[in-house]
Amino acid sequence: MATEAHDAAATAGAHGAGEAVGMPQLDFSTWPNQIFWLLVTLTAIYLILTRVAIPRIGAVLAERRGTITNDLAAAEDLKQKALEAEAAYNEALATARAEAGKIVAKARADIQAELDVATAKADAEIDAKTAVSEQRIAEIRAGALESVTEVAKDTTKELVAALGGKADAKTVNAAVSARMKG
Amino acid sequence: MEGDIAEMGKFIGAGLATMGLGGAGIGVGHIAGNFLAGALRNPSAAPGQMANLFVGIAFAEALGIFSFLIALLLMFAV
């Protein structure tokens, strides 16, 4: 049907009229209608945008940007605080470590001192004991010398008596002592 | 056969006019291909050139649309 009408229109050479199906876009009788409604539509959309949508969306975006900026600032703040806390912690750690070092040094010094005292005491005791021992050795030696003198005197007296002489104790003693010394 | 020689000429002309679309196809493909080649060489610059890509494609394509329009006019309006 449509094609027939179109053919009829084409063969008659009377195109552009309202009934030509051909190309509706080139049917100029509908142009005023379309243009009118297009302008109405564009005005409506423009009013929707400028009166409501754009201010609203712009405000929301600005608000969100503000919120994000604030949040970022807060985060920066918190980060700063965290850094400070970390610094404080490190400081405390360093102090504690230093203290511990000091305590260790002190303990070492104390132990050294005690050790020194003990060593000194032990040395002193050893010295004392050595001195006593030496004294006794000296005594024993002295005792031994005396015994030798006695034995020599007695032997001399006996020898003198056996030889028939009258042993004068005093002379013998003196003689023996003189000999022993020489 | 019915119809007349003018009718035949109309259809032949419309068919010939659509060949112009091939040229538009070549042009659009050329633009897109060169864009891709450039984008692969320097991918970081590609997103900034998307607007130019579309504008170039639109210009190349418009000429093809013109020939399509001629075909339509021949078919339906002449």
Next chain:
Amino acid sequence: MAEEGASGFQIHPMDQFIVKPLFGGDHIAWYTVTNVTLWMGIAVVAIAALLMLGTRRRAIVPSRSQSVAELLYGFIHNMVEEVTGHDGVKYFPYVMTLFLFILFSNLLGLLPMSFTTTSHVAVTVVLAMMVFLGVTILGFVKNGIGFLGMFWVTSAPLAIRPILAVIEVISYFVRPVSHSIRLAGNLMAGHAVIKVIAGFATLAVASPVVIGAVTAIYALELLVACVQAYVFTILTCVYLRDAVGGAHH
């Protein structure tokens, strides 16, 4: 009817673009409520629903519809700011209007049985002429007669400058033509192709192939609908830069 039966196909790819009065009658006066009115109205309602209902809670953490609205806002705002520079931001609402209208018309037009308002040259010509006249007037208001310096390419050798000027002037006046025909042509072509291919489904053997092809082209058209809205908007920004940014380019 006889010849159509003989050819086997009844394909009327252009029927979907016919402007019809909604409430009967044949005559279409400028005020008649037609399917154009209906689908433009649906577009307005959809935009209002997305931008007003979606954002009515003004949440800091956005809901799904609110983040779509914010995404569109940010997308267009960035585009205007990047392409036209800082001085162009005050025309942002107008660019946003164009973008939303074209995007929603294109997408709504893809619904089956719907009417694609942006496939009509009448609509796109008005959109493009508004941009063209707006940019021209704005250019002369902002730059005075210096706006004509745009056609005098100072970076070229003096000898070929007049020729370039002629070419520049012609290309300047072709702008609204290509600007409008591109949008209408893309939409019209896509919808007509879908219709033509769907018409082949009357051939039973071909129908599985047709279903696949229509699905594929539908996906392509979905892409085209978004890309054309983007292209129209970015070209508007590019033209606006000439007027706002002066003749320094």
